[in-house]
Amino acid sequence: MKRRIKAGKKRNSGFSLNVLTDDECNEIHLATLDVLKHTGVFVEHAEALQLLDGGGCIVDRKNNVVKFPHWVVEDAIRTAPSTFYAYGRRPEDDVVLEDNRVTFTNFGEGIMFIDPYTGEHRDTTKADLVKAARIIDSLEHVETYERAMCSHDKPPEVQAIHNAEASLTNTTKHHWLGPVNGYQADKVIEMCAAIVGSKEKLRERPLLSFATCPISPLKLPDHHCEIVMKAAKNGLGVLIIGMAMSGGSSPIHLAGTLVIQNCEILSTLVLNQLTRKGSQFVYGTSTCPMDLRMATATVGSPETGMISAAVARLAKYYSLPSFVAGG
């Protein structure tokens, strides 16, 4: 039997989740602009305050509070790239993060470890991190690498540098790594430059992105601002992970939590884009509810998945790449 081609018919190219409508994303956006304009964000860093002031924000230097006119926020959303190129050390490790493309990575960072040999529950060490990085390097379906553990056996002031060394030498995948402060951020950048040849080459193919977290509610601490600006200046991408706890450090209803987190991420985005327009920026979340009966952060709850799904949708609404908790 002849079955001729069918004229344009609508198809779904896969299963997807119907999360928030455009109208609902708009509601969250407007509520966010409202909070940023009227309540503003607490910013600790002097240079950041100056940049935000120059960029059109209203800065209260006595109280370190920054209020954002709507246009400042929306300009920053427009100038941030919608595609993130997660370069690896080798071209075959490169991954494109955009729109609905889904990839997976490991959790980071674990501070305790179940020793696979003894079964003991103990602090993580640099040697453990080396092994974790190698294992993740071998896993085909983990496309990028997040610094999995902390080098507890090294002095706290330089742990991030040790983390970077243990990771960079054991996997060629793109790294997400928290440098903790400006000093260590500089050192990590030098390490990366040494690997790829020079700072210029690092700018072309940054094999590592900085990860950093605001503090809920509505605070951009000193080190956070420092890292965001350093990343932009050196051509590295930055991953901002919202870490609100619904019912603890953000509203108990998920709608309100999405607004608080959005304020923190978008105000950071403004700082990032004012430092250098067009810097690579990833919208992240590791927000979960606080179980008010147990007083614990419940990363295993259905709400964690619901928040992450809503954030992925919200990032899509802003045409920003997203990095959300799940699993």
Place this chain on the structure above:
Amino acid sequence: MKRMSRSGIGTTAGFGLGAFSRDELDSIHYATLQILQDTGIKVMNKEALEIFQGGGCAIERFDGYGIVKIPSYIVEECAFWAPRTIVYHGRDSDDDYVTEPNRVGFTTFGGCINVIDLFTREVRRATKKDCGEITRVCDYLDEICVAERVVNSTDVPDGTISVHNLDAILKNTGKHVFLGADSPRALQVMIELAAISVGGKGEFHKRPLFTVNVCPISPLTFPNNTCEVIIEAAKSGVGVMVMPMALSGGTSSATLAGTLATHNAEVLSGIVLAQLTRKGLPCTYASTSTILDLRFGTSAIGSPEYGMINASIAKLSQYYRLPSFVGGGASDSKVPDIQSGYEFTLSATLSALAGANIVFGSGVLEQGLTIDYAKILMDAEMIRMIQIAIKGVEISDEKLAMDVIHEVGHRGAYITHEHSLRSMRSQSQTKLFDRRSRNDWMEVTQGKSMPERAYETAIEILQNHQPSPLPPGASEAMNEIIKEFEKEIAKQGGV
């Protein structure tokens, strides 16, 4: 600040699965109509052949069976005659379950033959006693909206199993029951039992307590018994649930789209037979189709494809505006372990997001052969979590609570705010899943594994829970009917 109400904006009433476009569902529908019209179905029962013929289908008769080709107008008419919504009545109206598009409920897997013994933990054949006890645990669980015949009573004479199953179930739950019937005669006896338990035949017809599962054999075959039971159920006004178990790559196409088309053909022809026998008979669109794992030769009900096929079937049933009863949550693991948890979550979540009216599959292990008490309890916990997730994130003035956000500002903490206290109960809450800190967890549970704690809960439920009572004297009358029926079957030589 004044925030006046907004004129209608588009909102989502929950999370849902985006699966097929209308065009794609049309394509499956047209493919199905062509299959039914050109290839037809194999029917192995004379009365059914006559009913199909009388309804306008083309019949070719062979020795012992006939090929029925169903014109598309008959398929569409019959799908239209079946009721849009069904109330699955329980013995008490509290247990009535209403199906409407996207209302999602859950129940266990059905028809298992083994059980993991609650006390010895050995895998053994399930008995009538098990059938009753497992049903009692399901009666207790709010997360289970209707009762499936979870296990078969394998310790009773052949030909009487379905009657014994129903007897055990009715004595242990007031929820609506889904189960198969061994024969038309067994179905008549089952109706008698159910009538007694609900207070008489008249009452039973107002509140039919059970729905009959019928299974066509893939590909496209209606064996004698399936036809007989559909016809008898239709004549007696008992609803039918048509549940093919196509195995993609074995008894249906290796591509999922092809499997959906033949699966759809099998369900719709079952509905045609039911509607031609009695117009308006409640029909439930069901599925437990999955893939045949070609490496192991097993029906892989823990596979992602199980979830994908069954979520698709839920979407198809919505296309026909029929209530759906689809698989989700089944497992291939042999013990209630991590594999069984992962498998449950993926396929149950897919089917739930697709808006299936009843997602069945909790409690089951080993490709559907074995039921486990701990698994039933653990799955019930996950069902609660899935039900929270499908509610989605509500975006409204009330939930955005902007005044609270401005008030708390950058310095305050939400945990001490009255608004958090007031809304605390909107959070998900766990019983078996542990959210304590490591130290508290060790102190409270002594590190006891979740399955162990679940087994203990099951024992407690069995010791303490009593289902809503049967009318006085009903239990004895039911025993009498069964005794008579056993004699009748023995006289016929066992079948």
